[in-house]
Amino acid sequence: MERSEGRIHSLRVEGITKRFPGVLACDDISMAIGEHEILALVGENGAGKTTLMNILMGLYQPDEGSILINNEPVHFKSPRDAFEAGIGMVHQRYMLIPNLTVVENIALGMKEAHKKGVMKLGEVRRKMQEVSDNYGLHVDPEAYVWQLSVGEQQRVELVKTLCYGARFLILDEPTSALTPQETDELLVLLKNMSKQLSIIFISHKLQEVKTLSHKVSVLRHGRMTFSGDTEKYTPAELASFMTGTKVELPVNERIDMKGEAVLELKNLKARSDRGFFALDDLNLTVRAGEIVGLAGVSGNGQKELAEVINGIRRLEGGEIRFFGENIANLTPGKVIEKGMGYIPEDRNTEGIVPSFSIRENIILKDNTTGKYSKKRFLKLGTIAEVSDRLKEQFDIRCPNTTTAAGSLSGGNIQKVILAREIDRSPRFLVAVYPTRGLDMGAAEFIHQQLLELRNKGIGILLVSEELEEIMNLSDRIGIIYKGKIMDVLDGNTAEIKTLGLLMAGVKND
Amino acid sequence: MIDFLYSILVLGIPFSVSLLLASLGEMYNQRAGIFNLGCEGVMSMGAFVGFVIPYFLIRAGVESGIIYVLGIAGSLAAGALLGLFFGVVVITFKAPQGIAGIGLQMFGVGVAGTLFRHFIGGIASVPGIKPMPVPLLSKIPLVGNIFFNHSLIVYLALILVPVSAWVMNRSSWGLRVRACGTAPRAVDSVGISVDRVRYQSLAVGGALAGLAGAYLSLCQVKMFADTLISGRGFIAVALVYFGRWNPWGILWGALLFSVTQVLQLKIQTMGINVPYEFAVMLPYVLVIIVLTFSNKNFQLGPSSLGKAFDRENRL
Ligand SMILES: Nc1ncnc2c1ncn2[C@@H]1O[C@H](COP(=O)(O)OP(=O)(O)O)[C@@H](O)[C@H]1O
Ligand SMILES: [Mg+2]
Numbered sequence: 102m103e104r105s106e107g108r109i110h111s112l113r114v115e116g117i118t119k120r121f122p123g124v125l126a127c128d129d130i131s132m133a134i135g136e137h138e139i140l141a142l143v144g145e146n147g148a149g150k151t152t153l154m155n156i157l158m159g160l161y162q163p164d165e166g167s168i169l170i171n172n173e174p175v176h177f178k179s180p181r182d183a184f185e186a187g188i189g190m191v192h193q194r195y196m197l198i199p200n201l202t203v204v205e206n207i208a209l210g211m212k213e214a215h216k217k218g219v220m221k222l223g224e225v226r227r228k229m230q231e232v233s234d235n236y237g238l239h240v241d242p243e244a245y246v247w248q249l250s251v252g253e254q255q256r257v258e259l260v261k262t263l264c265y266g267a268r269f270l271i272l273d274e275p276t277s278a279l280t281p282q283e284t285d286e287l288l289v290l291l292k293n294m295s296k297q298l299s300i301i302f303i304s305h306k307l308q309e310v311k312t313l314s315h316k317v318s319v320l321r322h323g324r325m326t327f328s329g330d331t332e333k334y335t336p337a338e339l340a341s342f343m344t345g346t347k348v349e350l351p352v353n354e355r356i357d358m359k360g361e362a363v364l365e366l367k368n369l370k371a372r373s374d375r376g377f378f379a380l381d382d383l384n385l386t387v388r389a390g391e392i393v394g395l396a397g398v399s400g401n402g403q404k405e406l407a408e409v410i411n412g413i414r415r416l417e418g419g420e421i422r423f424f425g426e427n428i429a430n431l432t433p434g435k436v437i438e439k440g441m442g443y444i445p446e447d448r449n450t451e452g453i454v455p456s457f458s459i460r461e462n463i464i465l466k467d468n469t470t471g472k473y474s475k476k477r478f479l480k481l482g483t484i485a486e487v488s489d490r491l492k493e494q495f496d497i498r499c500p501n502t503t504t505a506a507g508s509l510s511g512g513n514i515q516k517v518i519l520a521r522e523i524d525r526s527p528r529f530l531v532a533v534y535p536t537r538g539l540d541m542g543a544a545e546f547i548h549q550q551l552l553e554l555r556n557k558g559i560g561i562l563l564v565s566e567e568l569e570e571i572m573n574l575s576d577r578i579g580i581i582y583k584g585k586i587m588d589v590l591d592g593n594t595a596e597i598k599t600l601g602l603l604m605a606g607v608k609n610d
Numbered sequence: 611m612i613d614f615l616y617s618i619l620v621l622g623i624p625f626s627v628s629l630l631l632a633s634l635g636e637m638y639n640q641r642a643g644i645f646n647l648g649c650e651g652v653m654s655m656g657a658f659v660g661f662v663i664p665y666f667l668i669r670a671g672v673e674s675g676i677i678y679v680l681g682i683a684g685s686l687a688a689g690a691l692l693g694l695f696f697g698v699v700v701i702t703f704k705a706p707q708g709i710a711g712i713g714l715q716m717f718g719v720g721v722a723g724t725l726f727r728h729f730i731g732g733i734a735s736v737p738g739i740k741p742m743p744v745p746l747l748s749k750i751p752l753v754g755n756i757f758f759n760h761s762l763i764v765y766l767a768l769i770l771v772p773v774s775a776w777v778m779n780r781s782s783w784g785l786r787v788r789a790c791g792t793a794p795r796a797v798d799s800v801g802i803s804v805d806r807v808r809y810q811s812l813a814v815g816g817a818l819a820g821l822a823g824a825y826l827s828l829c830q831v832k833m834f835a836d837t838l839i840s841g842r843g844f845i846a847v848a849l850v851y852f853g854r855w856n857p858w859g860i861l862w863g864a865l866l867f868s869v870t871q872v873l874q875l876k877i878q879t880m881g882i883n884v885p886y887e888f889a890v891m892l893p894y895v896l897v898i899i900v901l902t903f904s905n906k907n908f909q910l911g912p913s914s915l916g917k918a919f920d921r922e923n924r925l
Contacts, residue, residue, distance in 0.1 A: 158799075159801075160799065160921065161921075161922065179801040180799055180800060180801040183801075184801060190799075192799060196793070196795060196796035196799040196800070197796060198789045198792050198797075199793070199913070200911070200913070201789060201792070205785055208782075208785060209785060209786065209789055209796075209797065210800025210801060214782075218781055218782050218783060219781055219782065220782050
């Protein structure tokens, strides 16, 4: 910890402004954090939280404003300057190099790990051990990063930041990619760490904010709209600061549509990427006009199930009856033609083509049909019109529809996908973690859209690990565990406790 | 039979050297995330500069071996400069690397050829660098001639294989290079300049490609012509994939290629009745076959190869 001997008693930013082409990401933001404090920074997707933190780390230069440590102005030209000052950040998209080992990843930014141009990995391992003993953070130094789960990668990021001597820790949405169990573990860990460190914790899950933080600041559209002590406010109040209005997540009224079975999954068997049977004799039926929630800890076959239905993964046994017709092992294109809608788990790689414009992403599934093309030429006028209409209808926040989809925030990317899928009038929808990592406002919007679709008589298979989401939306709830459906409960009568037990594989009858 | 093998191997090793050097250079580029198709052009310039310096010094009456040292130094410098020039185009100005590489190839070959015709023209040669047998070792029957009776550059190239492996896997710079080729954003996030590392690797890679050219013009054919490189630069690029961005893999690829090359020459001179075009094809076909069936696990390769890095661009 040589380099950060100087303690940080206070950190302040004043009047920070940052513009991107067409967007004012940070608008005259000021805030302050003291020693051993946990400050929660909350705000909807695209509010400017990440941008502000990147400015603190010296990754972006602010257009206006200054940063003060112990009341002295500092200028960070690069993250190295920020490390020197004792500030470290765990980014929302992890900054790890998949084809290097953990210890090599940490060595990359560590001065002590290099002597006369030669790597001293022993030094890094010693430091990792020190951090591990101090905070109870264990990672295998010799593992390759690509072999690690998301939760493990996050631990590597934490260890890395601490090895660089951070006294002041910034965590950008650390829980958005974690399972509920991993989230709980992280919160406990951070609580302990705050005895020795100061922490800025970005999240839009207000429950976490309540449990963890001392102070809370709210960003909205790039402006700081509220700062105060966490204790004094309820999650609902904080939510209304975030969105500017009261948010209430909509609930399924469960008026029975008495639809016929539209998707029947019979004895499905399929392997995961690692070769074991991720779906092991799975049976489930979804009727028209109902939402079947699939609850379960992620990694129990959800991903494989969604892929098998959509023709992306090979089915090795069983049948998928879609409106009576077996669609098992059809190509994805054929499945789409049959009227299947799909909101994939990984929105950035499977949901959109990031470098394509919003328009191009909207027509991705229909670019050869009469809807958007004529005699093999694209109808650019129609495409522009439809995209602009969807931008309004789905409240996609972007400068215009020719913007690259990948440059949008997660919530807006999800809205683009949803707009495409819904505007195609699907006969069925598979929605996988549709609100993962999204703020309340965006989640509310997406829930409303799903319910509307259901009320129009469309069947929906909703995969989620947020029990609240499942309970609010589902007509029936299937619980998946190790590739099998443990049980199917009625949405009206299901209890969180039973769900939790079933998700853990405990069945008592 | 032994004679036959011996006659192939004794030529195969020197034949492989220009490929090996250029390919190692390309490996440094690609590991850092820069796809340099212009290797051929850099080799051509290296060959020209390496040749022209001793050529004029001899005409000015200088006789000592220093002329070749100067020639080699010139080719290293020319290669490094061209590498940096390529860097300006693809790193600073973020031009698409594939197209820029083709441009560099034509630029290098064209400029070298033009300068050659302007200042020298016609057919010109130099005595070239003489083999330097390793004392004792070169006296071993067969093996001695195969491995220990070559010019200094050959030994240097062979030593560069373990050295490069060490640099890549054990040195701090190698770590940075590997990281830049896979996750430049992560490198940036710990405060290391991605552009600087990439420029450095282009300079190193360019110098090696320049040396590869000079080896051809000073050791192998001892003259210059604008067709001297004749596609070796592109083979060098292919060998990097063949060798999975790994110096040992590249060595084995370069040897395999040049040994089949020698084999095809032998087949032609032995008067075996196959169309000579077929024999000429052999090494290329072999490389394609091996590339087709080799392990496609790109997990360990530079996955950001060919992409310019821009901190404020989120795509
Ligand atoms: N590099 C960038 N280029 C262009 N626009 C950007 C860039 N980074 C962020 N933005 C825009 O700035 C706004 C704030 O983004 P961000 O800080 O990522 O929000 P948050 O982290 O709160 O979700 C968004 O509208 C986003 O689209
Ligand atoms: Mg963010």
